[in-house]
Amino acid sequence: MRFRFPLYPSSSSSLLSFIFSSSRFSTFISMAPAFEPAIGSENKSGNDGFKSKVAVVGSGNWGSVAAKLIASNTLKLNSFHDEVRMWVFEETLQTGEKLTDVINKTNENVKYLPGIKLGKNVVADPNLDDTVRDANMLVFVTPHQFMEGICKRLAGKVRGEVEAISLIKGMEVKTEGPCMISNLISEQLRINCSVLMGANIANEIAVEKFSEATVGYRDNREIAEQWVKLFSTPYFMVTPVQDVEGVELCGTLKNIVTIAAGFVDGLDMGNNTKAAIMRIGLREMRAFSKLLFSSVRDSTFFESCGVADVITTCLGGRNRKVAEAFARNGGKRSFDELEAEMLQGQKLQGVSTAREVSEVLSHRGWLELFPLFTTVHEICIGSLPPSAIVEYSEKKPRLSVLEDSTRCI
Numbered sequence: 001m002r003f004r005f006p007l008y009p010s011s012s013s014s015l016l017s018f019i020f021s022s023s024r025f026s027t028f029i030s031m032a033p034a035f036e037p038a039i040g041s042e043n044k045s046g047n048d049g050f051k052s053k054v055a056v057v058g059s060g061n062w063g064s065v066a067a068k069l070i071a072s073n074t075l076k077l078n079s080f081h082d083e084v085r086m087w088v089f090e091e092t093l094q095t096g097e098k099l100t101d102v103i104n105k106t107n108e109n110v111k112y113l114p115g116i117k118l119g120k121n122v123v124a125d126p127n128l129d130d131t132v133r134d135a136n137m138l139v140f141v142t143p144h145q146f147m148e149g150i151c152k153r154l155a156g157k158v159r160g161e162v163e164a165i166s167l168i169k170g171m172e173v174k175t176e177g178p179c180m181i182s183n184l185i186s187e188q189l190r191i192n193c194s195v196l197m198g199a200n201i202a203n204e205i206a207v208e209k210f211s212e213a214t215v216g217y218r219d220n221r222e223i224a225e226q227w228v229k230l231f232s233t234p235y236f237m238v239t240p241v242q243d244v245e246g247v248e249l250c251g252t253l254k255n256i257v258t259i260a261a262g263f264v265d266g267l268d269m270g271n272n273t274k275a276a277i278m279r280i281g282l283r284e285m286r287a288f289s290k291l292l293f294s295s296v297r298d299s300t301f302f303e304s305c306g307v308a309d310v311i312t313t314c315l316g317g318r319n320r321k322v323a324e325a326f327a328r329n330g331g332k333r334s335f336d337e338l339e340a341e342m343l344q345g346q347k348l349q350g351v352s353t354a355r356e357v358s359e360v361l362s363h364r365g366w367l368e369l370f371p372l373f374t375t376v377h378e379i380c381i382g383s384l385p386p387s388a389i390v391e392y393s394e395k396k397p398r399l400s401v402l403e404d405s406t407r408c409i
């Protein structure tokens with residue numbers, strides 16, 4: 001393994017104790033941009049062995065930033081082909097031009113990430129089959145509601161030795177139960193799928209502000225290291241964790257918590273209330289994850305994908321922003337309407353995730369164990385007013401159930 005952070009422990013939880021227990025704290029942030037990425041000493045001048053070819057399926061706000069991160073590394077690293085092909089769900093811009101043509105002409109995704117150059121080795125492609133045809137490393141990064149259709153289109157068209165990673169925060173609920181997106185990819189395409197989640201507001205990473213992320217892998221550490229190598233830059237520090245379900249559920253469930261935080265902001269309830277929502281939300285995330293998968297590790301919630309993503313998303317995410325507007329309008333304007341008006345084509349994940357999780361809770365008789373998740377869904381569908389987001393905690397029986405449920409899981 002060629003990590004180049006000799007001063008730092010390998011997991012974020014131990015990293016935190018390291019930072020706070022040492023005099024290095026004050027210098028940590030200023031030092032961070034100076035560390036070398038996980039690319040180690042590999043560069044393009046080495047001998048030519050097998051080279052991995054990377055394709056990115058998705059080109060929204062985060063999809064475009066992911067392509068930029070990856071493209072900066074494939075140019076530098078000998079074990080990757082330079083070119084990164086990025087699938088674009090084609091659309092016609094107001095100018096009459098096709099988005100794909102504009103990306104390839106200007107090297108910018110003018111609709112979803114304006115003002116940022118992606119790297120000349122990013123090639124936008126409107127044809128899904130062509131995008132993935134020669135790739136052996138597939139990065140999936142679309143809004144989660146489109147993944148079932150994408151997997152159906154790709155079934156049987158992906159080579160067996162392909163490895164995948166999902167950056168998608170969301171889940172599907174089928175008649176037989178919940179299905180994580182990485183699982184959907186694995187089952188439909190018959191390939192292994194890791195995940196990358198974290199405190200990653202795309203627009204901040206696009207301008208190269210320092211962030212961390214977590215790769216969740218199943219059992220092959222070498223594959224995890226390959227993903228870490230592909231994504232790591234001096235401003236994007238990636239930590240591998242052997243807990244796919246835990247990492248993916250963190251990324252998925254935090255989108256419900258951030259909707260609750262947006263309601264709190266829209267009701268001008270202040271920081272203490274928001275902190276309470278984050279704490280209770282994190283407990284419900286952990287309890288729900290462990291009920292679904294007993295293998296989920298507590299330590300995962302202390303990685304970037306856990307507590308850090310809850311914090312950043314409750315402060316600056318799109319779900320928070322739209323939920324705030326929803327509460328300020330007293331729930332009179334729908335999420336769909338606000339999303340279209342405020343996000344210009346970008347998609348919220350929290351409202352549908354609240355519905356999907358509610359279906360699971362209802363089906364399994366767990367609704368009362370998760371008052372925050374349940375209340376968020378009821379507010380989103382108009383069964384409760386936004387102010388119910390804090391009223392629920394005054395209902396002692398429900399709160400005590402929450403405390404009990406999270407204590408024993």
Ligand SMILES: NC(=O)c1ccc[n+]([C@@H]2O[C@H](COP(=O)([O-])OP(=O)(O)OC[C@H]3O[C@@H](n4cnc5c(N)ncnc54)[C@H](O)[C@@H]3O)[C@@H](O)[C@H]2O)c1
Pocket residue numbers: 058059060061062063064088089090112141142143144146167168169170200201202203345346347348349
């Ligand atoms: N944006 C962020 O800051 C961020 C950060 C981390 C993770 N994520 C996660 O990454 C995933 C993708 O988010 P994003 O920000 O790249 O997307 P986005 O919110 O910008 O969504 C827009 C994308 O959806 C595509 N799209 C619209 N209709 C489609 C259809 N019918 N079929 C296929 N694609 C269609 C658009 O072409 C565009 O590429 C989500 O799960 C999100 O939660 C986002």
Ligand SMILES: O=P(O)(O)OC[C@H](O)CO
Pocket residue numbers: 169198199200201202258309312313316317318319320348349
């Ligand atoms: O803007 P949001 O609410 O979709 O959140 C973006 C990322 O998930 C934050 O890590």
